[in-house]
Amino acid sequence: MKPAPFKYFRPESLDEALALLAKHGDEAKVLAGGQSLIPAMNFRLAQPAILIDINRLSALSFIEEKRGQMHIGALTRHSMVERHPLVAQKAPLLAETMPNIAHVQIRNRGTFGGSIAHADPAAELPAAMTVRGARICLRSTRGERWVDAPQFFVGLLTTAMEPDELLTEVAFDELPKKTGWCFVEVARRHGDYALLGVAATVRLGMMGKVKDARICFVSAGETPALATNAQDALNGQAPSAELAKAAAQIAAAQDIDPPSDIHASARFRRHLATKLTERALNTAFARARGETR
Amino acid sequence: MHDETKVQITVSVNGETYTRLIEPRLLLSDFLRHELKLTGTNVGCEHGVCGACTVLLDGESVRSCIIFAVQVDGQSIETVEGLAKNDTLHPLQELFHQEHALQCGFCTPGFLMTLVPFLRDNPTADEAAIRQALSGNLCRCTGYANIVAAVKKAVESGVGR
CATH class of the missing domain: 3.30.43.10 (Uridine Diphospho-n-acetylenolpyruvylglucosamine Reductase, domain 2)
Structure with missing residues (x-):
């Protein structure tokens, strides 16, 4: 065996x-x-x-909306999230992310909480949940606590969970109005781990300027950290193709520390980060303006 | 030594009920092949990449090499052996035959068990959707063109409906 x-x-x-x-x-x-x-x-x-x-704990399999927040139970299978109308309606970034997770056979079995708890930097959900400012619920016999995504993902395959804690659910805001989104990744074969991926949301404010831009990468470092330098370059600016390009270059140069491995060199990953961020931002701008969906 | 005891499980496989005493570490793929002697489910990579071991768990395709048999206690499994009825091939098997969608046949059970629920849920799938659905199954000899052709024929002839 x-x-x-x-x-x-x-x-x-x-x-x-x-x-x-x-x-x-x-x-x-x-x-x-x-x-x-x-x-x-x-x-x-x-x-x-x-x-x-924990597969018999069916109470941990749910997708709900409560007061503008999406709640997804830890045991919810990926395929259920992928197909759920509430996710499509309230969490389009997540809906766009789900089909990129492995293959259908794996999405039928793999769980939302499991992917988060595993904290693989090559996985899609940690990046998508970090972008959405998710909070992660940890339960133990000592009680319950909620941890923000950036504090939850501590390092490579390492989280803030104590050995006696169980991840029971994840909560995040539904996508606000005038907010565009995009998830895009490059993999050798559809469903394989991404060489690099980008999750982004852009909220437009007064006068159509960027109010809240958030970018997070897949396979670009040990944790799914937010691209703060690129976000700072975007906030307060009028969205344009030039802005997307400039922010993408900042993100690739300053916000990530991608690994070199047998699948891709760090240099190639930075190249992908530049191109995919630019593409993601342009898509998010257009969706924020309501031009496409 | 680890403290380990065997566990009794009862599983429905292709409509028949089996009860066995097994070690918890026994993979579902090995349970099917070694305990039940259902060797139609093939074992390729054994880490969830190749798709050869795909079976249905409660009607949905899963990789049996990365599920423990003990976990499916009380649940229902379908394998490639369940597709043909007596001597009549399942329509999809018949189309694989007609379109030369297999050569050595090692990957075929996994392809079939991936496609049965796919066609059930997507009876009018186009070629792009078909190719995406097949992305989790590797074939190393025939290639995919004839497999895609067989699935397109299956859509045309209403196999999923």
Whole structure:
């Protein structure tokens, strides 16, 4: 057998899951969709002594809107988010992001919370959720706390979660009016990990000038950090193709530290960052003005 | 040594109910092949890239090499063995045959199990949608042109409807 032996728990309730994490958190991994964890176990890159399978906690599978906020449960499968009308209506950036996540077979199994908790910088959701200023709900027997995305993603595959905590839901504002969005990535084969990706939203204010621009990258560093220099260059300016180009160059030069690996050099990733950011901003400008959808 | 005990699971596979005592680390793909002797589900990369092991879990396509068998306790699985009825091929299998959409056939079960729910949900899919739907399955000999041709024929003949 490929994976190393482990002890298997399948809690039927959240309280039971949290009690198991309180007892075994240090040596246990939470098994949700398992679409990253089980491959790692097949290679024995991961050999957790204990797996806590949360797939029976159906109360953690939901998509809701409450007072202008979208709430997505941790166990919600990617394919459900992808197809949900509320997401298409209230969170178009997320709707545009979802089809880029792996292949349909993986989206049928992988979970929203699992992708966030795994904190892979090559994954789409951490970047899309950072752009949307998401808050992440962590539960344990000690209680509940909400962590903002930038504080949640600490490093490569590393989050602010304590060993006894379970990610239960993610909340973020629905897209405000006069706000454009775009998610775009480049991968060798559709569904593979992106060589580089960009998530962006642009909110226009008085006189049609940029009021709140947000840009975040996929596969451009150890965490999905916001491109603050490019955002500063955009805010207060009138949207134009020239502005998009200038901001994209700032983002690629100053806001990212992309890795070189067998898939792409850092130089090529910076090139992609320039081109994709420019494209994303122009699309977001047009959508913010209501010209396209 | 790890404290490990076998777990009993009951699973419906192609409409038949099976109960087995298994180790939790047994992959669903290996459970189907080694425990149930249903060797139609092929195992390629074993880390979720090639799509050869695709089966249906409660009607939706999933990769059986990155799901533990213990996790599907009480659920329903369909494999390629469930497609043909007696000696009659499933219409999609028949079209794969007609269009020469397979050569060695290793990847074929995964393609078929990806396409059955795809055609159910997208009975009028165009070529772009078909190609996107196939992006998670690798074929290393026939190539994809004949597979796409078979799926287009399936759409024309209303297989998904």
